Amino acid sequence: MREHCHLPQSIGVVGFPFSKGQPRTGAELGPGALREAGLVSQLESLGNHVIDFGDVELEPVSRDEPVMGVKNPLAVGTANKKLSDAVTKLLKQNQSIITLGGDHSMAIGSIHGHAQVEPDLVIVWVDAHADIHTPLTSPSGNIHGMPLSFLARELQDYVPDLPGFDWCSPCISVHDIAYIGLRDVDPAERAIIEKFGICSYSMQEVDKFGIREVVDRALQQLDPSGTRPIHLSFDVDGMDPSLTPSTGTPVPGGLSLRETLYLAEKIAETGRLSVLDVAEVNPALGTDDKKQMTLSNTVDVTTTFFGRHRQGNAPHGYEIPRP
Template identity: 40%
Template sequence: MSWSLKIFNKFPINLSSSIHARAFNSKAIGILGVPFDKGAGTRGTDKGPNALREAGLIDEIKHISSNIDVKDYGDVHYELMNTNGRKIHNLNDLSDVAACNKALADQVEKIIKDNRMPITLGGCHSIAIGSISGVLRTTTPDNLCILWVDAHLDLNTNTTSPTGNMHGMPASLLVKELRSNWPTIPELEWCKADLSLRNFCWIGLRSIDYYERIMMEQYGIKYFDMRDIDRMGIDKVTNAALKAINPNGDRQLHVSFDIDSLDPLFANSTGTPAGAGLTLRECLFLMEEVHRSGTLSSMDLVEVNPLVGDVRDVTNTLNSAKAIVCAAIGSNRSGNSS
């Protein structure tokens, strides 16, 4: 029996009813681009936000319903902090990652205060540090739960990462259980590691580092890997994941969606693809159910890299990414009604 089933057997699965919660203001959307790739080892995710815009993402969101109001807040820009030459072991481009995420957190906070739901377009997955930090400025840690859709756990620290690339570390920088595993990082003092791992659930895992596997066991991390999805089906997995982190349906939900959670057949234009992943149909069902839950309050879509693959790869990846964002907002494969 896998760890995930040991954890999830205590969560009842009821397919006859969806989670009920107060509806967040998803009819007012704020799109924010983060053209940033310095948290990754492969250059090119800085081109993702503009590629998604040019592929028609904002128009497709508007076509979901005439009631949806979309505002494009443009792209995040940042200036490096004065670090006085300080260096932290095995954190590549730390100054850029820290400065970009601080500027991002400010912008996400602004979008929420404008009474809009922020949808952050990356950029590498290191930007989740800033997007989630921005959300946390407007709510309490106990009121926020995180659905992390990814082939990877992203729970490394600077002492455990095999690469030093910070797109493999954002989750660990956000949780209090791992605070003592990090050195003091002056550039990231603004990032409050206040979330609990109990409020996270991962879906789509299939590429996990040695240290991360130990953390999964030590902290009883909630997750569904691809074997669980094969065995249970995406319907049961989605229902159980949402109930695990939001049992009463009264918490805000942030979805951090890495495009590499999909099988490369559907999204090959990404820096760290992993085979045997989620199908586009499974991802659309997942995000449709997230929308139906009424709890989605913010979202990241990351790791789209238009410099990877040929024209067909890029087109497929952009189309998959657009469909996933639209499903989260309320697009219906049976047809939208305006």
């Protein structure tokens, strides 16, 4: 396992302009909008060395018919193969990675690529949704609700072969996953979570225990030794839709800005954040004000994962001027 350093860090940014994992257009605009909102410059202002590698080059897929009700399998599979390859390549250069989505089907590629370099990773999944449907349990057929089922070894008996996914070998255990912020979980997903004993903290537990206790418990359950690299998959709908309204499947009653920033601070403090997904920003949804609020709050949270402190950040090497 490569070393995970404290700030300042070397960070690679890669965009995944893709929206075929769900029915709404616009999520493919997320990477560009986050860059325009100043994400890279704000990361650099914290002393980080940031290289923006641009977007994964995706080619249109023709004749992508549904298979067993699953929509756009070939497009999702081939796009995520490219993301997996990109993440693997960049991680080997000894840097942390931020993947900018894109819908949450992107986690198939980003986690798979991460696991090729750091197979001991753990996953903190911050989301309103569990995204662990199998192709046979999903009521919608949208793959952004299925990424974890393609990746977990314990679920392979429940996942049929789909076109475009022959490269996607399972690479994690269900016991490597911790959910935070769930509040819209379908019955079949709840059955999967309970059958396999997946670590799960819904908004009910956040309300009951508080975000500090929830984060501490989740990290302790995933990794009692405190040594494993962390893959943080952040769907912006994990936050309350009053904070990130420009997203495709908003669910009321989500994490507050304070709770989300605290979570990001605690993950940053571990020094083990290896890959961060930022998923489901959709600048095509909502008014300009809602778009700007979504982008601003998402940038604030993302930079907090990489060293921004609410108490303020002293510039590196700053000398207080003398008269």
